[in-house]
Amino acid sequence: MLRVAVVGSGPSGCYTAQSLVQLDNDVCVDVLDRLPCPYGLVRYGVAPDHEKIKSLQNNLRTVLEHERVRFLGGVRIGPDGVPGARLRELYHAVVYCVGAATDRHLGIPGEELPGSWSATEFVSWYSGHPDFPEHERNGAPDHDGFVAGANSAVVIGVGNVAVDVTRMLARGATELSPTDIPQGALTALAASRVTDVDMVGRRGPSQARFTTKELRELGSLPDTEVTVDARELELDPAYADPSGLPAPQRRNVEVLRGWAEAPPRAARHRIRLRFFLRPVELLAEAGRVGAVRFERTVPDGRGGVTGTGRYEDIAAQLVLRSVGYRGVPLEGLPFDAASGTVPHLGGRVLREGAVSPGEYVAGWIKRGPTGVIGTNRPCAKETVTSLLEDAAALARRELPGDPLTALRADGVEPVEWPGWQSIERAEAQLGASLGRGVVKLPDWQSLMNAVHGSAH
Ligand SMILES: Cc1cc2nc3c(=O)[nH]c(=O)nc-3n(C[C@H](O)[C@H](O)[C@H](O)COP(=O)(O)OP(=O)(O)OC[C@H]3O[C@@H](n4cnc5c(N)ncnc54)[C@H](O)[C@@H]3O)c2cc1C
Incomplete structure (x- = not known):
């Protein structure tokens, strides 16, 4: 079984996970996000009055609920979280779908x-x-x-x-x-x-x-x-x-x-x-x-x-x-400051011009902040096609076991899918108490209280 980590649960991360499990029955995917909530800019960028576009979250949800996909929220990848090199030890391949976060x-x-x-x-x-x-x-x-x-x-x-x-x-x-x-x-x-x-x-x-x-x-x-x-x-x-x-x-x-x-x-x-x-x-x-x-x-x-x-x-x-977004470098990953993207070949990360085995990119960090949400789907598919071409070589490496166990042993406590569902319930309850529909929890404390089941 090929184990893949997808970093980022925005559209490109979800479409990457979707293509992986659709195109290969022998792949399982962990989608990690630094936030306890999935969907990236679909949740935190698309304007609230664009409810039809926001409802795309329902499509992305079915991906994250797939039996071979796990959502692991609240896990930041990078020097102040789990280093990318550690992910490479725990998974056969890592796909970075971290978006373009800065103005x-x-x-x-x-x-x-x-x-x-x-x-x-x-x-x-x-x-x-x-x-x-x-x-x-x-x-x-x-x-x-x-x-x-x-x-x-x-x-x-x-x-x-x-x-x-x-x-x-x-x-x-x-x-x-x-x-x-x-x-x-x-x-x-x-x-x-x-x-x-x-x-x-x-x-x-x-x-x-x-x-x-x-x-x-x-x-x-x-x-x-x-x-x-x-x-x-x-x-x-x-x-x-x-x-x-x-x-x-x-x-x-x-x-x-x-x-x-x-x-x-x-x-x-x-x-x-x-x-x-x-x-x-x-x-x-x-x-x-x-x-x-x-x-x-x-x-x-x-x-x-x-x-x-x-x-x-x-x-x-x-x-x-509002004069545009640009990607931010993720320590340990190559970065082209001029374009604000990670250099790649068909989604394979390039280090000093050479393909870096097991490392991939998709979405805005791959091609820059352009296109609509749907543009991330073919972009992710191109990356997944490259990854699956490399799968046989990547799968030869023996992994230490379930990455979740290893992450916990490292002191990381991911927010799993039931934790996110608790946030959804808390947001519905908050809305009901205000006489509104679902109302977002706007700070870390109330999100984490919801995850742990306490009152907010
Ligand atoms: C304000 C705004 C409004 C938009 N409105 C629309 C619209 O109405 N319609 C439309 O089609 N498109 C819209 N877009 C474009 C659309 O949102 C993007 O095409 C899409 O979100 C890009 O997907 P992505 O997965 O590459 O990045 P993102 O959606 O940004 O997802 C990146 C994810 O990676 C996570 N992440 C980042 N760094 C780390 C890290 N170090 N460790 C772990 N996780 C990390 C983030 O938390 C995030 O969840 C809008 C964009 C913006 C900025």
């Missing part, structure tokens, strides 16, 4: 001012990620719940995550209450006085990375007006004649044109989509962010933009920076 920085003055956050921080807060409890920031108490004291926000970036956070700022309690959003985040967003959100891109509308479905959804939010300045759209050479654009970008431009031409209407929330503005500085006011200074850009004729030396300040007491 890119803007690298401009004022980025660290209070009130300026990465989109990841905001997403983690409303998703109830236990590393980011609602009352703490960088280990220090912070009770402002992001939105307190703010009436306008700037979202820097024009990808789908930027659209998510913009939409969440415009959602009201009625729409969020039926979701699994933690109670603290729900209360804060329900009390929010943020009425104006500017979502700003440094390039043109035809280069924006959001998808049309997500973009259009902004226009269907209750009591919300979406505006676009036609003069900014016209700076884009593709705006006058979008027929040469690929279909997704053409559709985006058409949606934006519709908003630019729509007559103004009164609404509680205003979302303004802005283009050709490059952030150069976050400006302080009374000790926190008060505005973002942008430089007007224009197309440079080569697909990029160039600054014009003209500036515009947009007032905002909340700034969310």
Whole structure:
């Protein structure tokens, strides 16, 4: 029997486990995650109001409940947990599916001012990620719940995550209450006085990375007006004649044109989509962010933009920076800092250009933070195909016995599937006590209390 460790229980980890047990009857898989909860960004990234996408967790659940798959939560792989080398001793093969966990920085003055956050921080807060409890920031108490004291926000970036956070700022309690959003985040967003959100891109509308479905959804939010300045759209050479654009970008431009031409209407929330503005500085006011200074850009004729030396300040007491994710190196694994990925050949990890036997990657850490959840399925399958080609050679090595026994002997106490099910029950009970559906437990203490069956 080939024993495989999959590190990470997000989509790529689950799809890897699924392909392994589907393609080979002689494989058993342990899916390890540093969190006691499975599903990676499907649980802790996909916005709570996207319930259909979130329900993908049910598909991933069937993988983790397969008789030859074990979920081992609460196990961090790396120098401050179980070293990768130890995993290699305990398993014939290890597949790293650890995602891309860090934001890119803007690298401009004022980025660290209070009130300026990465989109990841905001997403983690409303998703109830236990590393980011609602009352703490960088280990220090912070009770402002992001939105307190703010009436306008700037979202820097024009990808789908930027659209998510913009939409969440415009959602009201009625729409969020039926979701699994933690109670603290729900209360804060329900009390929010943020009425104006500017979502700003440094390039043109035809280069924006959001998808049309997500973009259009902004226009269907209750009591919300979406505006676009036609003069900014016209700076884009593709705006006058979008027929040469690929279909997704053409559709985006058409949606934006519709908003630019729509007559103004009164609404509680205003979302303004802005283009050709490059952030150069976050400006302080009374000790926190008060505005973002942008430089007007224009197309440079080569697909990029160039600054014009003209500036515009947009007032905002909340700034969310959403300019992309990047992988973080896992000590002991090779890492290409330029792409933020692990070098590989068809999923086989490369060390100094040579295949490292028994080590594989899949998902965002393999190909970078691109694509939708489904993109991770063929990505995982490619890796599994490589692994199964190597299986005969890998299986020759005798293992010390059941890895779970060895991990316990090392002092590691994984959260197994029944532990996760206890968390699910506790979240259902919490929701019932609040008159809501399932409500997420947002901190380590209450998650671990649930695992151990105590009151939270
Ligand atoms: C904010 C946001 C919203 C998104 N919304 C959508 C959407 O609506 N629709 C869509 O199709 N796609 C969406 N995506 C993209 C989608 O989430 C990704 O394609 C997908 O999650 C990538 O899968 P992954 O398994 O590679 O990484 P992840 O989902 O990040 O999973 C990685 C897992 O590895 C674990 N891990 C990390 N390091 C370690 C370690 N050292 N030891 C043990 N475990 C570790 C993590 O805890 C995590 O569970 C969104 C992405 C983001 C960031």
